[in-house]
Amino acid sequence: MGVIYYGIGYTGYISTLNWDGIxxxxxxxxxxxxxxxxxxxxxWDAVRHTAEFFVVTFVVQTVLGLVFAVLLHTRLKLAVIYKVIIFMPVVLAPAIMAPVFRHMFAPDGELNSVLRHVGLGALAQPWIGQTSTALPVIMAITVWEWTGVTFVLYYAAMTQLEQSVLEAAKMDGAGNIRTLVSIIWPEMRGTTVALAILGAIGALKTFDVPYLVTIGGPNYATEFLGTYIYRMTIPLDHVGYGAALSIILLVAALIISIAVQLGGRERKARD
Structure with a gap:
Protein backbone atom coordinates (compact mmCIF):
# COMPACT_ATOMS: atom_id res chain seq x y z
CA MET A 1 0.00 0.00 0.00
CA GLY A 2 2.84 2.36 0.74
CA VAL A 3 4.11 2.06 -2.83
CA ILE A 4 0.65 2.90 -4.16
CA TYR A 5 0.30 5.99 -1.98
CA TYR A 6 3.82 7.10 -2.87
CA GLY A 7 2.97 6.75 -6.56
CA ILE A 8 -0.18 8.82 -6.12
CA GLY A 9 1.72 11.50 -4.20
CA TYR A 10 4.50 11.62 -6.77
CA THR A 11 1.98 11.87 -9.59
CA GLY A 12 0.35 14.75 -7.76
CA TYR A 13 3.72 16.49 -7.51
CA ILE A 14 4.47 15.94 -11.21
CA SER A 15 1.06 17.43 -12.05
CA THR A 16 2.35 20.80 -10.79
CA LEU A 17 5.25 20.77 -13.26
CA ASN A 18 5.61 21.69 -16.90
CA TRP A 19 7.71 18.60 -17.58
CA ASP A 20 8.50 16.56 -20.64
CA GLY A 21 9.72 13.59 -18.61
CA ILE A 22 13.39 14.20 -19.41
CA TRP A 44 -14.45 17.38 -22.12
CA ASP A 45 -15.08 15.24 -25.20
CA ALA A 46 -13.29 12.37 -23.44
CA VAL A 47 -15.46 12.89 -20.33
CA ARG A 48 -18.62 12.84 -22.45
CA HIS A 49 -17.50 9.71 -24.27
CA THR A 50 -16.72 8.05 -20.95
CA ALA A 51 -20.17 8.88 -19.53
CA GLU A 52 -22.00 7.68 -22.64
CA PHE A 53 -19.85 4.57 -22.75
CA PHE A 54 -20.62 3.69 -19.13
CA VAL A 55 -24.38 4.21 -19.41
CA VAL A 56 -24.81 2.21 -22.61
CA THR A 57 -22.46 -0.67 -21.77
CA PHE A 58 -23.71 -0.99 -18.19
CA VAL A 59 -27.38 -1.10 -19.19
CA VAL A 60 -26.85 -3.55 -22.05
CA GLN A 61 -24.52 -5.81 -20.07
CA THR A 62 -26.88 -5.81 -17.09
CA VAL A 63 -29.86 -6.81 -19.22
CA LEU A 64 -27.97 -9.48 -21.16
CA GLY A 65 -26.16 -10.85 -18.12
CA LEU A 66 -29.37 -11.17 -16.10
CA VAL A 67 -31.29 -12.76 -18.97
CA PHE A 68 -28.50 -15.27 -19.63
CA ALA A 69 -28.31 -16.10 -15.91
CA VAL A 70 -32.06 -16.68 -15.70
CA LEU A 71 -32.13 -18.82 -18.84
CA LEU A 72 -29.20 -20.96 -17.76
CA HIS A 73 -30.75 -21.54 -14.34
CA THR A 74 -33.53 -23.41 -16.12
CA ARG A 75 -33.21 -26.95 -17.39
CA LEU A 76 -31.57 -25.93 -20.63
CA LYS A 77 -29.84 -28.52 -22.76
CA LEU A 78 -26.11 -28.01 -23.36
CA ALA A 79 -26.04 -25.37 -20.59
CA VAL A 80 -22.33 -25.93 -19.93
CA ILE A 81 -21.48 -25.17 -23.55
CA TYR A 82 -23.54 -21.98 -23.47
CA LYS A 83 -21.77 -20.86 -20.30
CA VAL A 84 -18.39 -21.36 -21.95
CA ILE A 85 -19.49 -19.45 -25.06
CA ILE A 86 -20.78 -16.52 -22.99
CA PHE A 87 -17.68 -16.31 -20.80
CA MET A 88 -15.05 -17.00 -23.49
CA PRO A 89 -14.68 -13.36 -24.66
CA VAL A 90 -13.60 -12.39 -21.13
CA VAL A 91 -10.42 -14.49 -21.35
CA LEU A 92 -9.46 -13.32 -24.84
CA ALA A 93 -6.81 -10.59 -24.79
CA PRO A 94 -7.91 -7.34 -26.51
CA ALA A 95 -4.54 -7.19 -28.26
CA ILE A 96 -5.39 -10.47 -29.97
CA MET A 97 -8.93 -9.49 -30.92
CA ALA A 98 -8.20 -5.91 -32.03
CA PRO A 99 -6.94 -6.84 -35.53
CA VAL A 100 -10.03 -9.02 -35.96
CA PHE A 101 -12.36 -6.16 -35.07
CA ARG A 102 -10.47 -3.67 -37.23
CA HIS A 103 -10.88 -5.96 -40.22
CA MET A 104 -14.48 -6.86 -39.35
CA PHE A 105 -15.60 -3.22 -39.23
CA ALA A 106 -13.44 -2.00 -42.13
CA PRO A 107 -15.17 -0.69 -45.29
CA ASP A 108 -14.37 -3.99 -47.04
CA GLY A 109 -14.73 -6.06 -43.87
CA GLU A 110 -16.96 -8.97 -42.96
CA LEU A 111 -19.82 -6.90 -41.52
CA ASN A 112 -20.30 -4.89 -44.70
CA SER A 113 -19.90 -8.05 -46.81
CA VAL A 114 -22.71 -9.73 -44.86
CA LEU A 115 -24.92 -6.66 -45.25
CA ARG A 116 -24.37 -6.64 -49.01
CA HIS A 117 -25.06 -10.37 -49.32
CA VAL A 118 -28.41 -10.09 -47.52
CA GLY A 119 -29.53 -7.11 -49.58
CA LEU A 120 -28.74 -4.42 -47.00
CA GLY A 121 -25.82 -2.89 -48.85
CA ALA A 122 -27.22 0.59 -48.23
CA LEU A 123 -26.30 0.15 -44.56
CA ALA A 124 -22.65 -0.65 -45.32
CA GLN A 125 -20.30 2.07 -44.14
CA PRO A 126 -16.82 2.64 -42.68
CA TRP A 127 -17.88 1.79 -39.15
CA ILE A 128 -14.64 2.78 -37.39
CA GLY A 129 -13.69 5.42 -39.95
CA GLN A 130 -16.42 7.94 -39.19
CA THR A 131 -17.30 9.84 -36.04
CA SER A 132 -20.97 8.82 -35.99
CA THR A 133 -20.37 5.08 -35.64
CA ALA A 134 -16.88 4.68 -34.15
CA LEU A 135 -17.98 5.07 -30.52
CA PRO A 136 -20.97 2.68 -30.85
CA VAL A 137 -18.59 0.09 -32.31
CA ILE A 138 -16.30 0.42 -29.27
CA MET A 139 -19.35 0.02 -27.03
CA ALA A 140 -20.47 -3.10 -28.90
CA ILE A 141 -17.02 -4.67 -28.62
CA THR A 142 -16.92 -3.95 -24.88
CA VAL A 143 -20.38 -5.44 -24.35
CA TRP A 144 -19.30 -8.57 -26.23
CA GLU A 145 -16.12 -8.76 -24.15
CA TRP A 146 -17.48 -8.20 -20.63
CA THR A 147 -21.05 -9.50 -20.60
CA GLY A 148 -19.59 -12.82 -19.43
CA VAL A 149 -18.51 -11.25 -16.12
CA THR A 150 -21.98 -9.80 -15.55
CA PHE A 151 -23.52 -13.17 -16.35
CA VAL A 152 -21.25 -15.06 -13.92
CA LEU A 153 -21.96 -12.66 -11.04
CA TYR A 154 -25.71 -12.75 -11.59
CA TYR A 155 -25.64 -16.52 -12.01
CA ALA A 156 -23.77 -16.91 -8.72
CA ALA A 157 -26.14 -14.51 -6.95
CA MET A 158 -29.16 -16.44 -8.20
CA THR A 159 -27.88 -19.60 -6.55
CA GLN A 160 -28.38 -17.81 -3.20
CA LEU A 161 -32.07 -17.13 -3.78
CA GLU A 162 -34.57 -18.91 -1.59
CA GLN A 163 -36.18 -21.52 -3.83
CA SER A 164 -39.22 -21.56 -1.55
CA VAL A 165 -39.93 -17.92 -2.46
CA LEU A 166 -39.78 -18.69 -6.17
CA GLU A 167 -41.99 -21.71 -5.74
CA ALA A 168 -44.50 -19.68 -3.73
CA ALA A 169 -44.60 -17.08 -6.49
CA LYS A 170 -45.38 -19.78 -9.04
CA MET A 171 -48.13 -21.18 -6.84
CA ASP A 172 -49.64 -17.69 -6.61
CA GLY A 173 -49.81 -17.58 -10.40
CA ALA A 174 -46.81 -15.33 -11.11
CA GLY A 175 -45.44 -15.84 -14.61
CA ASN A 176 -41.79 -15.91 -15.57
CA ILE A 177 -41.60 -12.20 -16.37
CA ARG A 178 -43.47 -11.25 -13.19
CA THR A 179 -41.15 -13.43 -11.12
CA LEU A 180 -38.10 -11.89 -12.77
CA VAL A 181 -39.24 -8.29 -12.29
CA SER A 182 -40.79 -8.56 -8.81
CA ILE A 183 -38.62 -11.15 -7.08
CA ILE A 184 -35.37 -11.97 -8.84
CA TRP A 185 -34.38 -8.47 -9.93
CA PRO A 186 -34.86 -6.81 -6.49
CA GLU A 187 -32.80 -9.58 -4.88
CA MET A 188 -29.96 -8.80 -7.30
CA ARG A 189 -29.56 -5.21 -6.02
CA GLY A 190 -26.25 -5.84 -4.26
CA THR A 191 -24.78 -7.51 -7.33
CA THR A 192 -26.05 -4.69 -9.56
CA VAL A 193 -24.44 -2.04 -7.32
CA ALA A 194 -21.14 -3.92 -7.42
CA LEU A 195 -21.38 -4.16 -11.21
CA ALA A 196 -22.17 -0.45 -11.43
CA ILE A 197 -19.05 0.40 -9.43
CA LEU A 198 -16.90 -1.92 -11.53
CA GLY A 199 -18.44 -0.56 -14.72
CA ALA A 200 -17.91 3.08 -13.74
CA ILE A 201 -14.28 2.53 -12.77
CA GLY A 202 -13.74 0.41 -15.87
CA ALA A 203 -15.19 3.16 -18.07
CA LEU A 204 -12.93 5.76 -16.46
CA LYS A 205 -9.80 3.73 -17.18
CA THR A 206 -10.87 2.35 -20.58
CA PHE A 207 -7.83 2.21 -22.80
CA ASP A 208 -7.09 -1.04 -24.59
CA VAL A 209 -10.08 -1.45 -26.94
CA PRO A 210 -10.36 2.16 -28.19
CA TYR A 211 -6.59 2.53 -28.52
CA LEU A 212 -6.04 -0.77 -30.30
CA VAL A 213 -9.06 -0.51 -32.59
CA THR A 214 -9.34 3.21 -33.41
CA ILE A 215 -6.38 4.89 -31.62
CA GLY A 216 -8.88 7.37 -30.18
CA GLY A 217 -10.06 8.50 -33.60
CA PRO A 218 -11.39 9.49 -35.95
CA ASN A 219 -11.17 13.14 -34.92
CA TYR A 220 -11.12 12.19 -31.21
CA ALA A 221 -14.51 10.43 -31.59
CA THR A 222 -13.34 7.54 -29.39
CA GLU A 223 -11.00 9.46 -27.11
CA PHE A 224 -11.36 8.39 -23.48
CA LEU A 225 -9.59 9.65 -20.39
CA GLY A 226 -7.20 6.70 -20.48
CA THR A 227 -6.26 7.15 -24.13
CA TYR A 228 -5.95 10.91 -23.69
CA ILE A 229 -3.61 10.51 -20.71
CA TYR A 230 -1.44 8.15 -22.75
CA ARG A 231 -1.49 10.46 -25.77
CA MET A 232 -0.42 13.51 -23.77
CA THR A 233 2.18 11.67 -21.65
CA ILE A 234 3.98 9.39 -24.13
CA PRO A 235 3.71 10.58 -27.75
CA LEU A 236 3.42 14.31 -26.94
CA ASP A 237 5.78 14.34 -23.90
CA HIS A 238 3.44 16.48 -21.76
CA VAL A 239 4.15 14.45 -18.64
CA GLY A 240 3.00 17.12 -16.16
CA TYR A 241 -0.27 17.58 -18.00
CA GLY A 242 -0.78 13.83 -18.21
CA ALA A 243 -0.18 13.54 -14.46
CA ALA A 244 -2.82 16.19 -13.81
CA LEU A 245 -5.26 14.22 -15.96
CA SER A 246 -4.39 11.10 -13.96
CA ILE A 247 -5.16 12.83 -10.65
CA ILE A 248 -8.52 13.99 -11.99
CA LEU A 249 -9.21 10.44 -13.13
CA LEU A 250 -8.40 9.10 -9.66
CA VAL A 251 -10.63 11.64 -7.91
CA ALA A 252 -13.49 10.92 -10.32
CA ALA A 253 -13.19 7.18 -9.67
CA LEU A 254 -13.32 7.72 -5.90
CA ILE A 255 -16.31 10.06 -6.09
CA ILE A 256 -18.28 7.73 -8.35
CA SER A 257 -17.53 4.68 -6.20
CA ILE A 258 -18.66 6.45 -3.03
CA ALA A 259 -21.76 7.88 -4.72
CA VAL A 260 -22.87 4.51 -6.09
CA GLN A 261 -22.32 2.78 -2.73
CA LEU A 262 -24.22 5.46 -0.81
CA GLY A 263 -27.03 5.40 -3.36
CA GLY A 264 -27.33 1.63 -3.01
CA ARG A 265 -27.42 1.85 0.79
CA GLU A 266 -30.07 4.58 0.80
CA ARG A 267 -32.30 2.61 -1.54
CA LYS A 268 -31.87 -0.51 0.57
CA ALA A 269 -32.74 1.46 3.72
CA ARG A 270 -35.93 2.81 2.09
CA ASP A 271 -36.95 -0.71 1.11
Missing amino acids: SPDPPHVGAGNYTRILHDPVF
Missing part, protein backbone atom coordinates in the same frame (compact mmCIF):
# COMPACT_ATOMS: atom_id res chain seq x y z
CA SER A 23 14.39 17.74 -18.40
CA PRO A 24 16.26 17.68 -15.07
CA ASP A 25 14.85 20.98 -13.77
CA PRO A 26 11.26 21.45 -14.95
CA PRO A 27 9.49 24.68 -13.98
CA HIS A 28 6.67 24.63 -11.44
CA VAL A 29 3.33 25.82 -12.79
CA GLY A 30 1.22 25.20 -9.67
CA ALA A 31 -2.38 24.61 -10.71
CA GLY A 32 -1.63 25.66 -14.28
CA ASN A 33 -2.13 22.18 -15.69
CA TYR A 34 -5.51 21.86 -13.97
CA THR A 35 -6.59 25.27 -15.27
CA ARG A 36 -5.57 24.18 -18.74
CA ILE A 37 -7.64 21.01 -18.39
CA LEU A 38 -10.78 23.02 -17.63
CA HIS A 39 -10.40 24.80 -20.97
CA ASP A 40 -9.39 21.71 -22.97
CA PRO A 41 -12.20 20.70 -25.41
CA VAL A 42 -10.64 17.27 -26.02
CA PHE A 43 -10.74 16.54 -22.29
Whole structure:
Protein backbone atom coordinates (compact mmCIF):
# COMPACT_ATOMS: atom_id res chain seq x y z
CA MET A 1 0.00 0.00 0.00
CA GLY A 2 2.84 2.36 0.74
CA VAL A 3 4.11 2.06 -2.83
CA ILE A 4 0.65 2.90 -4.16
CA TYR A 5 0.30 5.99 -1.98
CA TYR A 6 3.82 7.10 -2.87
CA GLY A 7 2.97 6.75 -6.56
CA ILE A 8 -0.18 8.82 -6.12
CA GLY A 9 1.72 11.50 -4.20
CA TYR A 10 4.50 11.62 -6.77
CA THR A 11 1.98 11.87 -9.59
CA GLY A 12 0.35 14.75 -7.76
CA TYR A 13 3.72 16.49 -7.51
CA ILE A 14 4.47 15.94 -11.21
CA SER A 15 1.06 17.43 -12.05
CA THR A 16 2.35 20.80 -10.79
CA LEU A 17 5.25 20.77 -13.26
CA ASN A 18 5.61 21.69 -16.90
CA TRP A 19 7.71 18.60 -17.58
CA ASP A 20 8.50 16.56 -20.64
CA GLY A 21 9.72 13.59 -18.61
CA ILE A 22 13.39 14.20 -19.41
CA SER A 23 14.39 17.74 -18.40
CA PRO A 24 16.26 17.68 -15.07
CA ASP A 25 14.85 20.98 -13.77
CA PRO A 26 11.26 21.45 -14.95
CA PRO A 27 9.49 24.68 -13.98
CA HIS A 28 6.67 24.63 -11.44
CA VAL A 29 3.33 25.82 -12.79
CA GLY A 30 1.22 25.20 -9.67
CA ALA A 31 -2.38 24.61 -10.71
CA GLY A 32 -1.63 25.66 -14.28
CA ASN A 33 -2.13 22.18 -15.69
CA TYR A 34 -5.51 21.86 -13.97
CA THR A 35 -6.59 25.27 -15.27
CA ARG A 36 -5.57 24.18 -18.74
CA ILE A 37 -7.64 21.01 -18.39
CA LEU A 38 -10.78 23.02 -17.63
CA HIS A 39 -10.40 24.80 -20.97
CA ASP A 40 -9.39 21.71 -22.97
CA PRO A 41 -12.20 20.70 -25.41
CA VAL A 42 -10.64 17.27 -26.02
CA PHE A 43 -10.74 16.54 -22.29
CA TRP A 44 -14.45 17.38 -22.12
CA ASP A 45 -15.08 15.24 -25.20
CA ALA A 46 -13.29 12.37 -23.44
CA VAL A 47 -15.46 12.89 -20.33
CA ARG A 48 -18.62 12.84 -22.45
CA HIS A 49 -17.50 9.71 -24.27
CA THR A 50 -16.72 8.05 -20.95
CA ALA A 51 -20.17 8.88 -19.53
CA GLU A 52 -22.00 7.68 -22.64
CA PHE A 53 -19.85 4.57 -22.75
CA PHE A 54 -20.62 3.69 -19.13
CA VAL A 55 -24.38 4.21 -19.41
CA VAL A 56 -24.81 2.21 -22.61
CA THR A 57 -22.46 -0.67 -21.77
CA PHE A 58 -23.71 -0.99 -18.19
CA VAL A 59 -27.38 -1.10 -19.19
CA VAL A 60 -26.85 -3.55 -22.05
CA GLN A 61 -24.52 -5.81 -20.07
CA THR A 62 -26.88 -5.81 -17.09
CA VAL A 63 -29.86 -6.81 -19.22
CA LEU A 64 -27.97 -9.48 -21.16
CA GLY A 65 -26.16 -10.85 -18.12
CA LEU A 66 -29.37 -11.17 -16.10
CA VAL A 67 -31.29 -12.76 -18.97
CA PHE A 68 -28.50 -15.27 -19.63
CA ALA A 69 -28.31 -16.10 -15.91
CA VAL A 70 -32.06 -16.68 -15.70
CA LEU A 71 -32.13 -18.82 -18.84
CA LEU A 72 -29.20 -20.96 -17.76
CA HIS A 73 -30.75 -21.54 -14.34
CA THR A 74 -33.53 -23.41 -16.12
CA ARG A 75 -33.21 -26.95 -17.39
CA LEU A 76 -31.57 -25.93 -20.63
CA LYS A 77 -29.84 -28.52 -22.76
CA LEU A 78 -26.11 -28.01 -23.36
CA ALA A 79 -26.04 -25.37 -20.59
CA VAL A 80 -22.33 -25.93 -19.93
CA ILE A 81 -21.48 -25.17 -23.55
CA TYR A 82 -23.54 -21.98 -23.47
CA LYS A 83 -21.77 -20.86 -20.30
CA VAL A 84 -18.39 -21.36 -21.95
CA ILE A 85 -19.49 -19.45 -25.06
CA ILE A 86 -20.78 -16.52 -22.99
CA PHE A 87 -17.68 -16.31 -20.80
CA MET A 88 -15.05 -17.00 -23.49
CA PRO A 89 -14.68 -13.36 -24.66
CA VAL A 90 -13.60 -12.39 -21.13
CA VAL A 91 -10.42 -14.49 -21.35
CA LEU A 92 -9.46 -13.32 -24.84
CA ALA A 93 -6.81 -10.59 -24.79
CA PRO A 94 -7.91 -7.34 -26.51
CA ALA A 95 -4.54 -7.19 -28.26
CA ILE A 96 -5.39 -10.47 -29.97
CA MET A 97 -8.93 -9.49 -30.92
CA ALA A 98 -8.20 -5.91 -32.03
CA PRO A 99 -6.94 -6.84 -35.53
CA VAL A 100 -10.03 -9.02 -35.96
CA PHE A 101 -12.36 -6.16 -35.07
CA ARG A 102 -10.47 -3.67 -37.23
CA HIS A 103 -10.88 -5.96 -40.22
CA MET A 104 -14.48 -6.86 -39.35
CA PHE A 105 -15.60 -3.22 -39.23
CA ALA A 106 -13.44 -2.00 -42.13
CA PRO A 107 -15.17 -0.69 -45.29
CA ASP A 108 -14.37 -3.99 -47.04
CA GLY A 109 -14.73 -6.06 -43.87
CA GLU A 110 -16.96 -8.97 -42.96
CA LEU A 111 -19.82 -6.90 -41.52
CA ASN A 112 -20.30 -4.89 -44.70
CA SER A 113 -19.90 -8.05 -46.81
CA VAL A 114 -22.71 -9.73 -44.86
CA LEU A 115 -24.92 -6.66 -45.25
CA ARG A 116 -24.37 -6.64 -49.01
CA HIS A 117 -25.06 -10.37 -49.32
CA VAL A 118 -28.41 -10.09 -47.52
CA GLY A 119 -29.53 -7.11 -49.58
CA LEU A 120 -28.74 -4.42 -47.00
CA GLY A 121 -25.82 -2.89 -48.85
CA ALA A 122 -27.22 0.59 -48.23
CA LEU A 123 -26.30 0.15 -44.56
CA ALA A 124 -22.65 -0.65 -45.32
CA GLN A 125 -20.30 2.07 -44.14
CA PRO A 126 -16.82 2.64 -42.68
CA TRP A 127 -17.88 1.79 -39.15
CA ILE A 128 -14.64 2.78 -37.39
CA GLY A 129 -13.69 5.42 -39.95
CA GLN A 130 -16.42 7.94 -39.19
CA THR A 131 -17.30 9.84 -36.04
CA SER A 132 -20.97 8.82 -35.99
CA THR A 133 -20.37 5.08 -35.64
CA ALA A 134 -16.88 4.68 -34.15
CA LEU A 135 -17.98 5.07 -30.52
CA PRO A 136 -20.97 2.68 -30.85
CA VAL A 137 -18.59 0.09 -32.31
CA ILE A 138 -16.30 0.42 -29.27
CA MET A 139 -19.35 0.02 -27.03
CA ALA A 140 -20.47 -3.10 -28.90
CA ILE A 141 -17.02 -4.67 -28.62
CA THR A 142 -16.92 -3.95 -24.88
CA VAL A 143 -20.38 -5.44 -24.35
CA TRP A 144 -19.30 -8.57 -26.23
CA GLU A 145 -16.12 -8.76 -24.15
CA TRP A 146 -17.48 -8.20 -20.63
CA THR A 147 -21.05 -9.50 -20.60
CA GLY A 148 -19.59 -12.82 -19.43
CA VAL A 149 -18.51 -11.25 -16.12
CA THR A 150 -21.98 -9.80 -15.55
CA PHE A 151 -23.52 -13.17 -16.35
CA VAL A 152 -21.25 -15.06 -13.92
CA LEU A 153 -21.96 -12.66 -11.04
CA TYR A 154 -25.71 -12.75 -11.59
CA TYR A 155 -25.64 -16.52 -12.01
CA ALA A 156 -23.77 -16.91 -8.72
CA ALA A 157 -26.14 -14.51 -6.95
CA MET A 158 -29.16 -16.44 -8.20
CA THR A 159 -27.88 -19.60 -6.55
CA GLN A 160 -28.38 -17.81 -3.20
CA LEU A 161 -32.07 -17.13 -3.78
CA GLU A 162 -34.57 -18.91 -1.59
CA GLN A 163 -36.18 -21.52 -3.83
CA SER A 164 -39.22 -21.56 -1.55
CA VAL A 165 -39.93 -17.92 -2.46
CA LEU A 166 -39.78 -18.69 -6.17
CA GLU A 167 -41.99 -21.71 -5.74
CA ALA A 168 -44.50 -19.68 -3.73
CA ALA A 169 -44.60 -17.08 -6.49
CA LYS A 170 -45.38 -19.78 -9.04
CA MET A 171 -48.13 -21.18 -6.84
CA ASP A 172 -49.64 -17.69 -6.61
CA GLY A 173 -49.81 -17.58 -10.40
CA ALA A 174 -46.81 -15.33 -11.11
CA GLY A 175 -45.44 -15.84 -14.61
CA ASN A 176 -41.79 -15.91 -15.57
CA ILE A 177 -41.60 -12.20 -16.37
CA ARG A 178 -43.47 -11.25 -13.19
CA THR A 179 -41.15 -13.43 -11.12
CA LEU A 180 -38.10 -11.89 -12.77
CA VAL A 181 -39.24 -8.29 -12.29
CA SER A 182 -40.79 -8.56 -8.81
CA ILE A 183 -38.62 -11.15 -7.08
CA ILE A 184 -35.37 -11.97 -8.84
CA TRP A 185 -34.38 -8.47 -9.93
CA PRO A 186 -34.86 -6.81 -6.49
CA GLU A 187 -32.80 -9.58 -4.88
CA MET A 188 -29.96 -8.80 -7.30
CA ARG A 189 -29.56 -5.21 -6.02
CA GLY A 190 -26.25 -5.84 -4.26
CA THR A 191 -24.78 -7.51 -7.33
CA THR A 192 -26.05 -4.69 -9.56
CA VAL A 193 -24.44 -2.04 -7.32
CA ALA A 194 -21.14 -3.92 -7.42
CA LEU A 195 -21.38 -4.16 -11.21
CA ALA A 196 -22.17 -0.45 -11.43
CA ILE A 197 -19.05 0.40 -9.43
CA LEU A 198 -16.90 -1.92 -11.53
CA GLY A 199 -18.44 -0.56 -14.72
CA ALA A 200 -17.91 3.08 -13.74
CA ILE A 201 -14.28 2.53 -12.77
CA GLY A 202 -13.74 0.41 -15.87
CA ALA A 203 -15.19 3.16 -18.07
CA LEU A 204 -12.93 5.76 -16.46
CA LYS A 205 -9.80 3.73 -17.18
CA THR A 206 -10.87 2.35 -20.58
CA PHE A 207 -7.83 2.21 -22.80
CA ASP A 208 -7.09 -1.04 -24.59
CA VAL A 209 -10.08 -1.45 -26.94
CA PRO A 210 -10.36 2.16 -28.19
CA TYR A 211 -6.59 2.53 -28.52
CA LEU A 212 -6.04 -0.77 -30.30
CA VAL A 213 -9.06 -0.51 -32.59
CA THR A 214 -9.34 3.21 -33.41
CA ILE A 215 -6.38 4.89 -31.62
CA GLY A 216 -8.88 7.37 -30.18
CA GLY A 217 -10.06 8.50 -33.60
CA PRO A 218 -11.39 9.49 -35.95
CA ASN A 219 -11.17 13.14 -34.92
CA TYR A 220 -11.12 12.19 -31.21
CA ALA A 221 -14.51 10.43 -31.59
CA THR A 222 -13.34 7.54 -29.39
CA GLU A 223 -11.00 9.46 -27.11
CA PHE A 224 -11.36 8.39 -23.48
CA LEU A 225 -9.59 9.65 -20.39
CA GLY A 226 -7.20 6.70 -20.48
CA THR A 227 -6.26 7.15 -24.13
CA TYR A 228 -5.95 10.91 -23.69
CA ILE A 229 -3.61 10.51 -20.71
CA TYR A 230 -1.44 8.15 -22.75
CA ARG A 231 -1.49 10.46 -25.77
CA MET A 232 -0.42 13.51 -23.77
CA THR A 233 2.18 11.67 -21.65
CA ILE A 234 3.98 9.39 -24.13
CA PRO A 235 3.71 10.58 -27.75
CA LEU A 236 3.42 14.31 -26.94
CA ASP A 237 5.78 14.34 -23.90
CA HIS A 238 3.44 16.48 -21.76
CA VAL A 239 4.15 14.45 -18.64
CA GLY A 240 3.00 17.12 -16.16
CA TYR A 241 -0.27 17.58 -18.00
CA GLY A 242 -0.78 13.83 -18.21
CA ALA A 243 -0.18 13.54 -14.46
CA ALA A 244 -2.82 16.19 -13.81
CA LEU A 245 -5.26 14.22 -15.96
CA SER A 246 -4.39 11.10 -13.96
CA ILE A 247 -5.16 12.83 -10.65
CA ILE A 248 -8.52 13.99 -11.99
CA LEU A 249 -9.21 10.44 -13.13
CA LEU A 250 -8.40 9.10 -9.66
CA VAL A 251 -10.63 11.64 -7.91
CA ALA A 252 -13.49 10.92 -10.32
CA ALA A 253 -13.19 7.18 -9.67
CA LEU A 254 -13.32 7.72 -5.90
CA ILE A 255 -16.31 10.06 -6.09
CA ILE A 256 -18.28 7.73 -8.35
CA SER A 257 -17.53 4.68 -6.20
CA ILE A 258 -18.66 6.45 -3.03
CA ALA A 259 -21.76 7.88 -4.72
CA VAL A 260 -22.87 4.51 -6.09
CA GLN A 261 -22.32 2.78 -2.73
CA LEU A 262 -24.22 5.46 -0.81
CA GLY A 263 -27.03 5.40 -3.36
CA GLY A 264 -27.33 1.63 -3.01
CA ARG A 265 -27.42 1.85 0.79
CA GLU A 266 -30.07 4.58 0.80
CA ARG A 267 -32.30 2.61 -1.54
CA LYS A 268 -31.87 -0.51 0.57
CA ALA A 269 -32.74 1.46 3.72
CA ARG A 270 -35.93 2.81 2.09
CA ASP A 271 -36.95 -0.71 1.11
